[in-house]
Amino acid sequence: MSVKTIAGVSVNVSEDGYLDDMNQWNEEIAKEIATEIGIELTPKHFEVINYLREKTLAKEALTIRSVGKSGIVDVKQLYVLFPKGPLKFSSKIAGIPKPTSCI
Amino acid sequence: MHTDFYHIKYYVTKVTLLKIKGINLMSLIAIIKTKVLDMKNLIILGAGTSGTMMANHLIHKLYKDQWKITIVDQYKTHYYQPGFLFLPFDIYTEKQVKKVGKKFIPKEVVYIQKKIEQIFPEENKVQLEDETLYYDVLIVATGSKIAPEETAGLIGPLWKKDIFDFYTYEGALALRDKLRNWEGGKLVVHITEMPIKCPVAPLEFSFLADAYFRKKGIRDKVEITYVTPLSGAFTKPTCTTALNYLLKDKGIKIETDFAIESVDNDKKVIIDYAEREIPFDLLITIPTNMGDEVIAKSGLGDDLNFIPTDHNTLQSKAHENIFVIGDATNVPASKAGSVAHFQAETLTDNILLYIDGYPLKKEFDGHANCFIETGNNKALLIDFNYVTEPVHGNFPFAKFGPLKLLKESVLNHWGKMAFRWIYWNMLLKGIAIPFVSRNMSFKGKVFDIKPETK
Numbered sequence: 001m002s003v004k005t006i007a008g009v010s011v012n013v014s015e016d017g018y019l020d021d022m023n024q025w026n027e028e029i030a031k032e033i034a035t036e037i038g039i040e041l042t043p044k045h046f047e048v049i050n051y052l053r054e055k056t057l058a059k060e061a062l063t064i065r066s067v068g069k070s071g072i073v074d075v076k077q078l079y080v081l082f083p084k085g086p087l088k089f090s091s092k093i094a095g096i097p098k099p100t101s102c103i
Numbered sequence: 104m105h106t107d108f109y110h111i112k113y114y115v116t117k118v119t120l121l122k123i124k125g126i127n128l129m130s131l132i133a134i135i136k137t138k139v140l141d142m143k144n145l146i147i148l149g150a151g152t153s154g155t156m157m158a159n160h161l162i163h164k165l166y167k168d169q170w171k172i173t174i175v176d177q178y179k180t181h182y183y184q185p186g187f188l189f190l191p192f193d194i195y196t197e198k199q200v201k202k203v204g205k206k207f208i209p210k211e212v213v214y215i216q217k218k219i220e221q222i223f224p225e226e227n228k229v230q231l232e233d234e235t236l237y238y239d240v241l242i243v244a245t246g247s248k249i250a251p252e253e254t255a256g257l258i259g260p261l262w263k264k265d266i267f268d269f270y271t272y273e274g275a276l277a278l279r280d281k282l283r284n285w286e287g288g289k290l291v292v293h294i295t296e297m298p299i300k301c302p303v304a305p306l307e308f309s310f311l312a313d314a315y316f317r318k319k320g321i322r323d324k325v326e327i328t329y330v331t332p333l334s335g336a337f338t339k340p341t342c343t344t345a346l347n348y349l350l351k352d353k354g355i356k357i358e359t360d361f362a363i364e365s366v367d368n369d370k371k372v373i374i375d376y377a378e379r380e381i382p383f384d385l386l387i388t389i390p391t392n393m394g395d396e397v398i399a400k401s402g403l404g405d406d407l408n409f410i411p412t413d414h415n416t417l418q419s420k421a422h423e424n425i426f427v428i429g430d431a432t433n434v435p436a437s438k439a440g441s442v443a444h445f446q447a448e449t450l451t452d453n454i455l456l457y458i459d460g461y462p463l464k465k466e467f468d469g470h471a472n473c474f475i476e477t478g479n480n481k482a483l484l485i486d487f488n489y490v491t492e493p494v495h496g497n498f499p500f501a502k503f504g505p506l507k508l509l510k511e512s513v514l515n516h517w518g519k520m521a522f523r524w525i526y527w528n529m530l531l532k533g534i535a536i537p538f539v540s541r542n543m544s545f546k547g548k549v550f551d552i553k554p555e556t557k
Contacts, residue, residue, distance in 0.1 A: 015340055059414065060405075061435050064332065064362045065296055065391075069406050075362065079376040085360040086376075088334045100338035101302045102437045102471065103346070103485060103493060 007032045018091070018098045022056060025095030034093045041093070045081055047072045049094040056096040062087065142171045145454070146229060146238040148219055148397075150176035152184075152531065153429030153443040154244035155207045159533035160451040162209040165458075173213040173236060175229070179204060182272055183526055185440065188304055188476070190275035191282055192315045199523065201272070207531045219245070222401035224422045240424050240454060243410060245397060247300055247430035247438055249274075251390035254295055256366035266366065266386045269308065270300065278387065282315070287324025288384030293373060294331050295363055298407075299392045300430055300438040303485075305329070306336055307476040308387060313353040314478030328356040330373070330381060335359055339492045342485075345509050349477060392438070394431055409433035414489065415465035417450045418457075426450055426457075436469040436489065444530055445470045448541040470543045472498075474519035482515035484508050488543040494550055499538040501547030508548070 004013045007028035012020040017033070019025055030049060034041045041049075051070050055062055064087050068075035075086075082089040087099050145161065147154045158174050165172065186200035208214045220230040222241070229236045249270045251257045257266065267281060268274035292309045299305075309329050316322040329336055329350070336350055336357055337343040350357060364376045372380040394408030403410050403421070411420040412432035419425040428450050429443040436442045449467040456463055469489030474482045484506050485493035497504035506518055529536060 059435075060411075061298065061433065063296055063298075063407075066406060075364070075376050079362075083377065085334065086362070087332075088360060098338070099297070099333060101297065101333055102473075102487065103303060103306075103337050103339055103342040103475070 014098070016092075016098055019095040022053065022095045025053075029095065030093050037089050037092070039082065039089065039093070042081075044073070044077075045090075045093070048078065048081060048090055052090060052094040052096055056094075062091070062096075062099060143169055143239040143458075144237060145170055145172050145240045145242070146236055147172070147174040147242045147244060148176075148222070148229065149244035149246055149395075149429075149431070150174050150178075150181065150204050150208060150214070151244060151246050151429070152440050153246070153431075153447065154242070155181065155204070155531045156444065156447040156533050157242055157244065157428060157450065158208055158212045159531065160447055161454065162211050163533075164451060164455055167211070170458075171213065172211070173215060174208055175215045175217060175219055175231065175236070176204065177216060177218040179216065181207060181531075183523055185301070185526070186523065187269055187272065187275040188307055188311070190272075191269055191278040191308075192311050193279060193283070194311075197272075197276065202527065207527075219395075219397050220400075221397060222403060224401065224403065224425060227424065238424070240426070240458065241422075242450070242454070243398070243403075243419070243425060243427045243431050244429050245395040245431045247392045247394055247409070249390040250393040251388070253391040253393070254363055254366065254388075256368055257388065257390060259366065259368040261366075261368045261371070261386075265371070265384065266388060268388060268390060270304075270389060270392075281385070285385060287316075287321050289326050289328065289382055290385050291328050291330055291373065291381060291383040291387065293361075293363070293386060293388045294333075295389060295391045296332055298409075298435075298438060299389050301473075302437055302439075303473060303475045305331075305387075305389050309355050310349065310353060310478040311476055313355060322354075326356070327354070328358060328381065328383075330358045330361050332362045333359065341492045341494060341509070345495070346483070353478070392430075398431070405433055407433075413465075414469070415467050416453055416463040417446055417467060418453065418463060424457075426454065434467075434469070436467075437471045437473070439471055439473060440526065440530065441472045442470070444536070445472075445541045447533065448535075466542065468542050470541065472539065474515055474522065476516065476519060477511050480516045481511045481513055482519050483511055484515045484518065486543060486548075491543060491545075494548050496548040498547065499544075504547075 011024045031041055051072055064075055067078055078086045147157050180201050181204035183200045186195045189195040217231040222229050227238050249268055263277050267278040269278050292305050294305050316325045337346050361375045363373055365374050372382045374380050394404050398404040398408040410427045412427040412434050414434045417426055419427050428446050430438040446467055453463045472486045474484055476482050486508055487493045493509050496508045498506045498508050506515055
């Protein structure tokens, strides 16, 4: 765990750069993380991000399938919005933990 | 309502004792009738690892004159599912992984071998193929299974010819027959999507495949690629640091962030949503894992038919008299036998608290304890929970182990081999495994792994 300044805010991040506390997140932080990854956020991106945050708050596990069935985007569109790692990058931008397995 | 031989016998014994005391027989018969009809019903759906363990725990805990326990499962055979990993490599035989399920159900429990059609939670009833059961408390232990039909082209012309699963008994055997004569090529081990039962099994399969082909003398003819929808084979920082060498040493290639869209049977490639293609000669896939269709039919599940369940009490979120255990839950713990074992201990306590009207224990911490085969008679052991990553240390005894956590050892391998005996003889019967507690212990754990900085 380390401290990083993103969009002028000092936040705790994991070694992969994921926010430790999703409550430290704001839209400016999202935009700066997205820029680092090489993604420019549109309102559609934010719809996905907000969905991910809601589900995380409700302690529901996130899968590409569940995002694809959210009614916001299908899986193909999710890949277009967040290329080369849709769930990995969307989670990072949304300020929620990285999707992991048990090891 | 059911009456059965066991309960009648119980009351006849009681009557005989009372008769000795000189009480009128007719009034006794009336008492028996009311008593038998007044019995409360606890029903367990599924006689797999979780259901069988719950039957064995509860039969010793519930008052026999107040509760009748019934377990329902349509299948006769109980499989030792961890053994499916070893079948393809001729390490285990068929006989070692299956037994008649009824053998493990206590005699006092009513065992019904019928298909479950639907649960009606508002009416507290379960519809079987030709019978209706009513419950006061329901435990759902219907597990998870593969759903290859969820991926386009998976069940196509190549299914069971060049595309196999090893998460079913039939799949593992078909794969064994294929591997016996396979001469090499591109072997792709592939995970469709998370969550899956025993999340480390695909990795273990890759390690065992490496050892198997080396032993056969054809490792140079086999290219092994591990394909995952996640960001790596190891996603927890401690494991990435401690275990990444395994893939390198064994020459296993890795493709990450691959969410499969379809299988092209003509070109023999798997294709993801970004149109990335990975060619295969032999595809070992872990299809989508889903809860039983009866869960969907009963309106109890999420989009993968897993039941929303309290992470710590194991009570279903929607119905207070329905409890869920094992793979059937949506809790973010591993879908594994060890997890079910730890859950069973908490759930037994919570069932007793629930029927006596006390608040439930928020106790289950996601504890898992798993051996990971790494090939060549070595294995790792990992111990973790919802929030603590696998770490180094000794297990189960803090000072002398003898098992080492997160490190390869021959002893860990023999631990995994011995586990089959423990499963059949202790775990299913609800006998506590000595020195292994239901919650994760921090004794003997060493938090010395510094994650790699990326």
